[in-house]
Amino acid sequence: MMLCRPPELPGITWMLLAGDTFPGAICAIPSPVLAPGLFPPARGVTGPVHRAAAVGSSVLLPGLGNNTRSNSTLWEFLSGTGPRSILQHPGGAPGPAIHPPHTQRALPHPSDGSLLLENVQESDSGTYRVTGGAGGGDSLEIQLEVLQPVSLPRLWSSSLLARAPGQLVCEVAEGRVDSITWRKDGQPLSPGRAPRLSGSRSVLHLSPATRSDCGSYSCNASNGISWQETSLKVTIEGLSHRLKLTLRIAVVAVVFAVISAWGLIIPVCQSEKLRIRGELWRWLSCYTCGLVCIACVLDGTAGILWMWEEGPSVAVILPEITLSYLTVVTFLVATTVIFQPTDFSHLKSKKAQRTMGYAAPGAVVAVVLSSAFLIRSSYLRHEEGCSEFLDVTVLVASTAAVSALPLLAIGLCYLSFADHKTQGRSKDSDVCWMDRAGSFEMSQPGTKDTAPS
Template identity: 25%
Template sequence: MSVSNFCKFVQFVLFFEAVGAAGQSETRRPSQARIEMFGATGSSILLPGFSKEHFQNVHFIRWTFLATQILDYYNTTQRPSFTNLYKNRCNFFPSNGSLVLRNVTMEDQGQYRVQINLNYSRSREIKLNVVEPLSQPLIMSDLTDVDTTVELICQVSVGKASSIQWRKDDEVITNGPQYQLVQNKLIISKAKKSDCGNYTCTVKNPVSEMNNLYFLSIHGLPPLHRYTVGLSIAALISAAATLFGIIILCLHENSQAIGLELHKKMLQFLQIATMLSLIILFAAFVCWVCGEGPSGIAVFMLVLLSVLLILTILAAYVMKASVSQWLSAILSIKLCSVMMDAVTPLGVIIVICASGILLEEVMKQAGKGCEPVANLQSSIIPAVAVPLIILLLLFGVYIMHYKKPKQQTTGTPPACQDEEDSSQPQCAEEVPLQATSEGNCSNSRSSANGQEPDQT
């Protein structure tokens, strides 16, 4: 053989070996690939074997778990021989070398290996992770009041969640200024009525996924709304008490029991009470505007209350002599009298009506959230009704005591007696006024003039 032919032969052999090595490396790579799998406790899991491309010229197969042998399979007998530990827990498939492991426990977690013909290059490693399935999550919350930090806690009693997802009305919640996600908690900062609704917690791990629904109801009112309710109730009760006082004063307008000075002091007291009611209601509307923003009705009521407050102050000063003379020089006396008599009742009536309207608006705003309006009504109605009932009972008792002395003073007619002769008989109380004037009273007047009565 010539030298040139020998060199060509050597190149051909090297080329063939390189091609064979490349092909062998391509067949080894998938067979030696490592797989990571997850299985749930108590379930069955399939440990994969080989594909058709790599499952050729198979004479012997062995499965092992760490250092423990699971089975041996000989192609000649076509029957797997299991060890006692896995004899009743496994199913082997000779078509591809896969293995089914039943009733998986935490002890089954680890490294599995399957080999063909005891050749390390024709083996596959499988890492099995055994995970406990999750139970249905339980959602809990602590505070659910307006303007507080509300925490929703999602917990599972069985298993360990690898991820937790929160949704509100089918919208996924992410971290932001309103919501913060910390481990298994959903934190709502400064909760509002709009934050109420359906919240869903979804927990996941590699072998299970569970969720639960929780309805969050935000209770109560914001601080400014609470101030509005309290001030409105105070203004309403104060105005009602002032109205009863005005009615009592009107009953004694022409009575001799109350003097002029006492009448004047009572009128001044009622005017001061009206001023107080107007100021309280004005503060209630200011809190409402700060909480809900300015509106046409609110601004109109603020202006109206300011005008009534100024008129009430002027009416109180009208009662002073110096101020009365000064106002009389500007206004007519009749107008001053109307101002003094009409401003206080008008202010009281407007306070009562405006307080009721404001309380109704607060309840409408409360009804926009998830809390039933009945919960708010159950707390507002007693606060308004109880003081008003007490005032009404006191007013009724006063009226009953007021009528008794009035009936006693008006029920007895005056006796008809001669002024000059006290010895003459008086007119009987039982005799009607018309008969008395025609009979005994005319005879007594004739005797007093020195004339004899007519016998006919």
Template identity: 60%
Template sequence: MLLCRPWELLGSGWVLLAGLLLPLQMFAGVVGALESKATAVGSRVLLPGLGNVTHIDSTCWEFLNGSRSQPILQHSRGSPSPTIQEPYKGRALFHPTNGSLLLEDVQESDSGVYKVTINVKESLEILLEVLKPVSRPQLWTSALVAQAAGQVLCRVAEGKVDTISWKKDGHPVPPGRASHLSHSLSILYLRAVQRSDCGSYSCNASNRVSWQETSLNVTIAGLSPRLQDALRVAVVAVVIAAISVWGLVFPVCQSAKLRIRGELWRWLSAYTCGLVSLSSGLAGAAGLLWMQEEGPSVAIILPEIALTYAIVINLLVTVAVTFRPAVFTQLKSKTAQSTMGYAAPAGVVLVVLTSSFLIKSIHQRHEEGCRGLVAVTTLTVSTAAVAALPLLTIFLCYHSRQRRLGECDTTWADRALEMSQPSSRDAADPQ
């Protein structure tokens, strides 16, 4: 009632304002509301008409592509079924009773704004979004080592992704640990990886029409590749040192009469000292690998110095015994003789102590992860077989020589006994 005669109340200014508001109200009635729908590629979707209209005289559907309008159909009351325009012909079904439009086998190109106009003056715009369903996410990890930083990555190959969420053992991952580098890639950061980070991680990717989830069982390695190499080298050093013990003990356990001598002694001594020198070098290499990973340590540096000394002395003994065995008989210094004599046993003890310390420390680091320990059984057996083969050859040669000497002694004894007994002719002659 007030708007019918505004000039009587507010004067000419309000008359002008009312004149501006009236076209806007009419435009709002024509444009109507904007609805939104989402559907998957290849499915069917129903675009509704105006639900508040009881009497429909005419209906017009069109696709708004930017500033251009592409007609779909136009229908008037009492007229036959409308002609569906391309590219909707054969896959659009119109319901004249309520003005709705059913689209079948929709594609991504069908995404956009659809407008229906009822009775010329009332309309509704529908924003249709046709999406590809998301594919199953791909999960993988970087190298996960205890106390180091790591990542779990989730990538979706197909489909527009709206959200990516993470779970560990069925529980949501705390916010802030995952970042989305793009719509299809998300990274879960693991800082200072520890044993508690082991478990099942799942990545859920979704959009408005679909969702997919993939799980991955994540294990943490307690040892880095460098420490794994250090463990292998330390085990080989201990095995070789243990084999060399047989070469040291065998001559000591023999009696003075049966003690190995001559050429076999040279080869046994040279090979034994060579094994000790090799095992010392391997133990030193394992210590260096450890310090490269863990940093310098006095507990490793001091054995490294002693191992270097053992390498040099045993290597000199090996060379001297092999090429100039007379050097040992020419040594007059008791200190030099003791150094040469005890270099191999001392080297074995040093290798065993250093390698045992490294193996124990590496095993403690392994306990910080949840992955299996490095397999060293095959390496141990193969190393022992290769290292022991020359020693077995020397021992077999020694026993073969002892057997021949025993047969010679028996032959001479039999002959002496035969010569000491009277012959049958002498026994027949009377004295």
């Protein structure tokens, strides 16, 4: 018969097996069977147990169980300077002795040794220890964390422009923040775009911003006791402030060019007898050339702003040179017509006459083509974002109304003059007809007066 003696292990029963029943067996270790209450738990520190509570609430700290009924119970707060007694409940005593600052806020439960803390504050955070039994017994440590509930996060964005970097910021004003999670259109962000938490602030970078970044973003701030979520609809602008200004200027230039074209077409479409002449022609020519000159200046300015934002381009530089030349020519024509109209009759060079005559129509065509290119380019640039396109309806209507008023005034003056001239011709015709009729009557025989006898 051989013996085995392994190291002592608590709660394990060892038996010696001998005889022929189990040949070759030396020893066996059956599974331990512990009856409840038969073997008390080992003495020592158990835990720690974690608890979290909101500021101003009540929290129940667990005790050691029913075995504290007949034994004394000691609750302590383990601060940085050492253990600080909260209460001591001797076994069989009528009531515990509660020490400040928990005198009015600690409520023990002798049945299980638990402790109810009321109106807890952030200063109550720390480690609590409950010890049961006289002369030192089992202990349980509880980690209590008293937190301020997180406030509603503030979610805002910087100016978000297509092709430019931008950011979304989620910031919590009150309460400790353990985590901030982001969602876009209800779905979590991809791991590569997950922002990092810095204190109570989380920043989501968009570099560069694209149309795909448009949507509804939400950030959820949370800690151990609460969470708050807020959302923001993000819109990516396709046009910057400078490009929007470029678009407005190009639209005004087109309207001025179209009104100028009407001023050039109307006199050409009239018959030779009804064509505008004299002072009305001079004012009409001056206004038409002046308006198309302003259109050239505006269109040239729009092209410069576009290149300032998007960089130099041959498609813009060449029209800029043409518009500069046409601006000078139309300005000279307008000033000459208004101040020295007789100088046109002294022009002997056919080339100069053609230049002066075709400057305004050529400028209209150049402004319309150049502005159309800028407007189309602005629209394509806008499509890279998801914002609404710039509404220029009011701008077009107001610009057309203001620029057409001088033409309307000149037209009314012409109609009044033409009506007056027509009435004068009608009166002259009536007088002439009456004279002819009288002459005809006097020429008939028998119409002469006879002398009385």
